[in-house]
Amino acid sequence: MVIGGVLLLVLAVIFFFVARANANKLHTLNAVETYDTATLAAIHQRITAALGASGFTQPCEVEGVIECATPLAGPISGKPLVAYTYTVNREYEERVTTTTNGKPETRVERRSEQIEQNERRAPFLVRDERGHVQVLPDGATLEVIETGNRFVETPQPWTGATRTLGRREFERGLEVGARVFVLGTAIDQGGRLAIARHPANSKQTFMISRKSEQELAASAATWARNMNYAAIASGVIGVALVVWGMLAG
Numbered sequence: 001m002v003i004g005g006v007l008l009l010v011l012a013v014i015f016f017f018v019a020r021a022n023a024n025k026l027h028t029l030n031a032v033e034t035y036d037t038a039t040l041a042a043i044h045q046r047i048t049a050a051l052g053a054s055g056f057t058q059p060c061e062v063e064g065v066i067e068c069a070t071p072l073a074g075p076i077s078g079k080p081l082v083a084y085t086y087t088v089n090r091e092y093e094e095r096v097t098t099t100t101n102g103k104p105e106t107r108v109e110r111r112s113e114q115i116e117q118n119e120r121r122a123p124f125l126v127r128d129e130r131g132h133v134q135v136l137p138d139g140a141t142l143e144v145i146e147t148g149n150r151f152v153e154t155p156q157p158w159t160g161a162t163r164t165l166g167r168r169e170f171e172r173g174l175e176v177g178a179r180v181f182v183l184g185t186a187i188d189q190g191g192r193l194a195i196a197r198h199p200a201n202s203k204q205t206f207m208i209s210r211k212s213e214q215e216l217a218a219s220a221a222t223w224a225r226n227m228n229y230a231a232i233a234s235g236v237i238g239v240a241l242v243v244w245g246m247l248a249g
Helices: 002-031 037-051 213-248
Strands: 057-067 080-100 103-121 124-128 131-135 145-153 162-175 179-189 192-196 207-209
Touching: 002 213, 037 057, 037 124, 037 131, 037 179, 037 192, 057 131, 080 145, 103 162, 131 179
Parallel strands: 131 192
Antiparallel strands: 057 124, 057 179, 080 103, 080 162, 124 131, 145 162, 179 192, 179 207
């Protein structure tokens, strides 16, 4: 009983931190101003003219469609992408021997292990109804989806207890033409406006999402609320079980 109570208290702490993280995310979404690209460009021009390029770091949010003149090619799909993660898993069979009622039994299980992972990102434009702005995605939290998946057979003979069947390749990417929401820092990049990671504070939020700001805010609010309820419930029940167990002992 005491052990169960302690486990619930540990869960309560985890739920609390998840709730706080989502509450912080909601606060950031609500606190940062959303701009159209023309307004953001005017702010950039005004501030850099008055303070110089180094004085321009403006938290911002923009929404629009991805454009890119020189996109990356998906390693599996060949689709034009501005970011992708390419993962290769070795798939193999392994003989596994267990003992049941004193008798050894051998069965063959199919397993996999990651042997390669590559990630690439390229600068792109986000276009809205009033213009476009460059986005430098390095350092951003990116929302990607599966854009390619294939199995390549490379069968090998048994080597000891294992034999290779082939490799499974996965591609997850962000496509040209996708509509995205970007929360980051507007900076001056060689005299041009760009949205990037904050140059002096890497902990400041920089995210590129397929969801709208409204969808992200609603999700963060729901998670924060539910995790708070879960933390309170787990904490109360956990304390009760610990006290009860100690008294009963």
